[in-house]
Amino acid sequence: MTTETLIWLIPLPPALAFFLIVLFTNKNKALSHTVGVGAAVLSWLASMVVFFRALSVEHLGEHPFVSSVNWLPTGDTWFRIGVAIDPLGAAVLFFVSITIFMIFLYSVGYHNFGQPAGDHDRKGLPPHGATVTDEHGHQHVVPSVEPMYSRFFAFLGLFAFGMYTLVVSDNLLTLFVGWEIMGLCSYLLIGFWYGKPSARAAAIKAFMTTRIGDVFMLLGIGLLYSLTGTLNFREIFGNEELMHTLATPGTTLFGLSLAGLIALLLFIGTVGKSAQWPLHVWLPDAMEGPTPVSAMIHAATMVSAGVYAVIRMFPLLSLDHNTMTVVAFIGTFTAIFAATIAVAQNDIKRVLAYSTISQLGFMIAALGIGAYVAAAFHLVTHAFFKALLFLGSGSVIHGMEHGVLHTGNHSVDPQDMFNMGGLRKKMPITFWTFLIGGFALSGFPLLTAGFWSKDEILADAWANGHLAVFITLATAAFLTAFYTMRQITLTFLGEPRTKEAEHAQETPWTMTVPLMVLSVFAIGYGWVGIPEDFPLLGGLLPSWFHEFVGGTLAEHPEVIPFNPVPLTVSLVVALGGLLLGWLYYRNVNSAKEDFFQIPLLKNKYHFDEAYQVVFIGPVIWLSEVFTKWADQGVIDGILHFFGPATGGIGAFIRNKIDLPIINEFIGDGLAAVTQETGRTLRPIQTGRIQQYMMLSLVILAVVGALLYFMLGAGL
Amino acid sequence: MNFIYEHLLLVILFFPTLAALVMLFLPAGENKLLRWFAFGASLVPFILSVWLWTQFDPNVAGYQFEAQYPWYEALHSSLHLGVDGLSLTMVMLTTLLTPIALLASFSINDRVKAYMMLFLFLETGMLGVFMAVDLLIFFVFWEVGLVPMYFLINQWGSPKGEREVRSIFGKFTMSARNYASLKFMIYTMGGSLGLLLAVQMLGVLFGNYDLQYITANWSGYTKDLMGISVSTVKTVAFWAFVIAFAVKVPLWPFHTWLPDAHTEAPTAGSMILAGVLLKLGAYGFLRLVLPLYPAEAKYFAGALAFLATAAIVFGAFASFGQTDFKRLVAYSSVNHMGFVVLGIAAAASAVGTQDATIALNGAVLQMFNHGLSAAGMFFLVGVIYERTHTRNLDDFGGLFPLVPVYGGILIFTRMASLGLPGLNGFISEFLVVRGSLPLLPVYTAVSMLGLLMTGAYILKGIKQVLHGPLNEHWAHGEHKLTEINTREILVMAPLMILILVIGLWPAWILDVINKAMMMLF
């Protein structure tokens, strides 16, 4: 099988799995997850083959694997869609396939496969546990299997299809197709427990918020397509003349060049998808999805797609300085903004959600300052360690739920970190893997992948002279380390703060194996990107990532020289943050004691409320206005004027003209005259035939005589 | 067989009428027989149009399968039929949706015979418009379609509901279906008055009504008419055409008949109304307005685009504001058909360019797609209305656990309507946006607001019906909601398959449309 064919086939198994599960196997849980996981394995295998074949190609950037077919006829030409794997695509495919595979596997355990059906479980609500009687006659409450188990795998399959489509596309349109399919899946998965009003609202919020971005992105795609006549990345970026035309400054709104405008529109799509400020509001709410699998999807995979799209469009983006500034600003601002909120959150998943927003901000900021390899590097490493963290937090929650079921006290929130503590001993695998993930997120020096990628971003910012960006990102990195340590400390260290935490249990192998696999990558993946001239370590391993992904563009990005300042700063903020976090939070036992429970942060700077007032309220008001006032009031009002007015004219004509004049005067009058005449003349009608005849003869004679004499005289 | 092939269009056109007349002689009480007979009869035109599709050569310009039959010799008007890629697509849509709608009507128990006959007459009326190559015939079929629809709404519409009509002359009430059918009829007839006059004028001027002849001569006509300058006459006639079609599409602000008519019509009536009748208006734009008035259309493209954008945006907002499920879906038709007209307006502003062709491709495909998804949506609303006898969204919620299959189908269809990539709506909306953006950038950008709100009202629909805690009211006892049955799934299945197929691989249909658009404009 050629590599191109294989690339075409990568997205197919999950899509087939979706249809198989929906149409046929949805009644059978085991069959459904077999189909789902099997599809994930197939795609993963295909991706690995493609990835390693891609590695073996020299100058893959210039000669990527491409293949395309005619799709839409557009006048004389065709719009072609196809697949392409270049270095960037290969790198992304690598982490996407692994994480997706892990998610599928993890879901089996997370949704309690093999456990009895719940006592009162209902579709659309999370399982509440089942009562079982063991051989000794004791009754236990154990976790119960998810009632919509099969459906979950179907959705996951569709989601995987969307993600793979997005990665392997060679053009912006199919990328957008995958993008939107993932949007749908995020809607379906966030609203998976649709019985919960909060989940229902969160699903809509996620879909609508991202759709705002999508609509702009669609405009951008349309604009790009109409200007260039193609959406194929290579055809656009390879055409220097075209790129030059697009880059002519000041031709459109706000003095942007065409390229800048298109890039900005596309970037707004990313803002929605990657939950950047000001469209970040949906991501924390998306944690309503089944913990933590869908959350992990959103945080580690789908949001990456936004960054991926921007990296893809980087040649276009870099044409306009103004757009780059906007991108850099949004990224940097989001990074610090989300990091401050994360400090004040108590829900274990929400902390991670805000940290995701913040980390995505890092990537966007990196793109804004032109460091696209650094952004891609951070994208990959972040995907690994954030996936690890989310799965880890899911494992923690699962363990806590076990405790809740054991005690039967359902008022305890299994996601609140202040209810945990000391889980280190109860859940050792989860603890160690979570620790690795957390350190990677904080950028623990040298060992973890997060350090290398974050360091590269900081180094780029410093080297390119973006001092404001550098300082802000460094602060954000410090906060990141701080809240990560806060999370680890509150969750795992110290002593259990509740009974439930005491009875938490380690999770089954289907959940822990993915954790272990991912922690390997959370550490090891950083080593492929160690700068060549890094002290001591540099050169031990080739800086493969930079070489490989950098080859995506025609112009190989220059390698920045080593500088001790950013390295020092990174070391200080990471270690400082971790240390301070541990020092402060090992003594904090409840939310009240926590200094950082600042209402403004806790309430996320009131963005939700503000949006409610500024956008949603007016929209609802407008929609009422358009129906009640415009349609039923004005337009129908005018129509309702015509109807009765016509009726009124009719009534007027009838009552004032027809009835008195025509009917009574002319009609009835004539009738009366006729009747009177008839009455007068009636006796003539004797009914005797011979009299009639005589009369007619007489008249004939008289008339005949008259005619004869008169005409005869005339003749 | 040879005879049928030679008179294929005539057979397709009048077979439903013939079947309806045969139905006259079937016993009135035998509902089962009547239903199956009507359904079977409506399958025949469908099979024949599939044959037509296979025999049709998209590479040939002009009309194919042309056939001319004497009709009104004194006026030089003849029953001149013919199809090109544009009408073929619409004929396919009509013949596909009619059997589906009839199958959907199997739950009708009241005066089945009359109902089925009206439906078959309706099919002939609609097909006639799409096949006519003669202005007078076009107009005749245009009006013929109204009559069965009027009775379908008036007689089989939802029996409940009163409508209070307020005006400056005071208020009065009438039954909702009466109000809706009357509004539908008067609106459309009022709109087509100008059309009739303009058609007559062309007929008088050229001495015949042959569309090809008039098209070839009218746009270049420069002599004064009746002492009025030709440009004035053309402008007036242009607007006469536009208003007639705008009412049918419907464009803002001529749309207020639509929510009422859709809401009150029986389920299958709504399906056909949304699926085919609205397309008549858009078809009129493409078949008559653009070829006959290229200069005027170009001049007024901005105005048309304004109305289309207004329809898109206001339709979406209004849909979001509804509490009646069916009305919500009805307003979404305004929103979606707005895209069709936006594409047409864009094409009018630059006929012949690639952008225009793309916009037209999008518009025609959107017509087809909206036919599929709107019919599906109305049917699904009908399914739940039949079971619950309410359309109020506040009465629903939390139905997903009760009717998972229905829920899945509903979400699928709603997503098609939303324009989810991978399903058909996306292709056409993307093409319209792509085609319109360089030609009418501001209007297209504003219409994106409508696209955004499309998401809002569609999610609102799903949320209010399916999501939420299990609805106890519909879960037990006499109110227990039953799952969608096999017949209803069979109604949805062809629609869903087509939605998916067009979404994934649109080339088979878009190629025909594209070639037709290239040759037509």
Place this chain on the structure above:
Amino acid sequence: MTTAQIIFLVVAAVTLASAFMVVTTRNLIHAALWLVATLFGVAVTYALLDAGFLAVVQVVVYIGAIAILFIFAVMLTRKEMRDQGPQLNSGWWISALLAVLTFGGLVGMLWGWRGMDTLASEMPVGFDSINALGDALISPNAFVLPFEVASVLLLAALVGAVYVAFNPRSGDSRK
């Protein structure tokens, strides 16, 4: 005075006298019989006019059918009338006056007409009037349509007469 003239005058006198008896005699049966005589006179007149076919038809149709019909009618209705009472209206003299005036008027009008004294031309040699009449009646170029219409009229009259004269009380077994 030629022989033909004498014959004509005799026939005319007899005919008119019979006609006078038809309208004046009290007994209707007699009146009907006088009618036969009159009709016969008219038939002779036709013969004098060389219209042989008409003469024959006159005898067959009028005398053979119509007059007999009258006799039947008189007999069917005679019971009440008998022969008592006046057979003429009280205002009969007005009728007489009118008849005389009509006759006078007609004669007066004819008097001034130039064609009054026209004499009949000789019948062409070999001309068969019956043959010609037959041709005229069935020729599409001539009178086939009126002829057919007349037959339809007769049929209609036949049906109408049967229907009108049908006695529902005595003859309708359906009731």
Place this chain on the structure above:
Amino acid sequence: MIPLSWYLIFAAGLFSLGLFGVLARRNAVAILLGVELMLNAVNINLAAFWRYGNVADMTGQVFAIIVFAVAAAEVAVGLALVISVYRSRNTVVADEIDMLKW
């Protein structure tokens, strides 16, 4: 030879006598007898005009034939009416059959 005027005057006399019968007789059957006389008078005229005009043109005779047919029809229907009226009203006096008056 007989001049045309003789026939015409003969016919006029016959017609006038028929007219008198129609106007003066009380019995409906007798009225019909008068009608027959008038029709015969007309027929004589038709035949005479044929004979004294162009003999080859058969119009006169054809008209006479049609008059025969009409007369036969008229008598049949007329007598039927008389008999019908007689059955219902037991009279054949024309003056007494005056249901059509006001």
